[in-house]
Amino acid sequence: MSAxxxxxxxxxxxxxxxxxxxxxxxxxxxxxxxxxVLIPLAAMILYASRLxxxxxxxxxxxxxxxxxxxxxxxxxxxxAIFNVIFGLIVAWALTRYEFxxxxxxxxxxxxxxxxxxxxAGIALATLYSPQGWIGQFLAPLGIQVTxxxxxxxxxxxxxxxxxxxRTVQPVLKDLDPELELAAASLGASxxxxxxxxxxxxxxxxxxxxxxxxxARAVGEYGSVIFIAGNLPNISEIAPLLIVIRLEEFxxxxxxxxxxxxxxxxxxxxxxxxxxxxWTEARS
Numbered sequence: 001m002s003a004x005x006x007x008x009x010x011x012x013x014x015x016x017x018x019x020x021x022x023x024x025x026x027x028x029x030x031x032x033x034x035x036x037v038l039i040p041l042a043a044m045i046l047y048a049s050r051l052x053x054x055x056x057x058x059x060x061x062x063x064x065x066x067x068x069x070x071x072x073x074x075x076x077x078x079x080a081i082f083n084v085i086f087g088l089i090v091a092w093a094l095t096r097y098e099f100x101x102x103x104x105x106x107x108x109x110x111x112x113x114x115x116x117x118x119x120a121g122i123a124l125a126t127l128y129s130p131q132g133w134i135g136q137f138l139a140p141l142g143i144q145v146t147x148x149x150x151x152x153x154x155x156x157x158x159x160x161x162x163x164x165x166r167t168v169q170p171v172l173k174d175l176d177p178e179l180e181l182a183a184a185s186l187g188a189s190x191x192x193x194x195x196x197x198x199x200x201x202x203x204x205x206x207x208x209x210x211x212x213x214x215a216r217a218v219g220e221y222g223s224v225i226f227i228a229g230n231l232p233n234i235s236e237i238a239p240l241l242i243v244i245r246l247e248e249f250x251x252x253x254x255x256x257x258x259x260x261x262x263x264x265x266x267x268x269x270x271x272x273x274x275x276x277x278w279t280e281a282r283s
Contacts, residue, residue: 044259121223
């Protein structure tokens with residue numbers, strides 16, 4: 001039986017590096033990742049494992065829990081789709097066109113990053129209330145945004161669109177417009193240029209932006225509770241239900257809901273990651 005290779009030969013940089021200390025940096029990375037991410041998640045899963053299978057299923061299949069989970073994941077998915085479409089348009093305009101106020105518009109995109117979520121929720125609720133600047137024009141049309149699932153969608157779009165714009169924008173800057181001109185000069189139509197030149201390059205970045213926007217939307221809390229109304233079985237999101245269960249000292253219920261949210265989000269992000277790798281391999 002052949003001996004195993006030394007550990008120092010199996011753990012090394014992918015590319016040669018003049019910076020020493022791989023063992024130290026690798027150990028710090030694993031320790032930091034464990035303390036910040038792995039240990040808290042493991043503790044939550046361990047606590048949930050103490051529940052009996054029947055109790056766990058009973059908590060998850062409760063009508064209020066199912067409605068909250070459907071609302072959270074469904075609207076988060078819809079908001080991420082919306083952000084991909086309009087975030088791509090915004091990134092394209094900021095990258096390919098010169099217009100007055102372009103730098104200001106580019107800075108405005110980052111406001112949801114810096115704005116506290118509670119402030120964003122209060123601002124959106126004020127704007128879209130029936131007496132608000134925007135809501136007063138929607139009310140005569142019979143459209144109510146505040147205290148409805150539509151308000152949740154508006155809030156999730158607001159907090160998620162910068163992730164798509166800032167992910168796609170650098171790729172667009174690196175995409176040489178001369179490639180598009182060359183394709184057009186060879187007889188390609190606009191649709192063929194988009195489908196065969198632009199889309200293959202942007203697709204990995206678009207999927208990454210979608211994943212980031214979706215992940216942010218699933219866990220969003222502060223901006224939603226001020227505009228959603230938080231009505232059980234109507235406009236109550238899963239993160240809010242977790243907080244309510246904790247306030248009721250129903251820790252088992254809160255942990256079970258958190259675990260299923262973690263599992264579903266992980267599966268969806270894994271699928272998106274695989275799609276991203278597949279598109280990168282094809283391109």
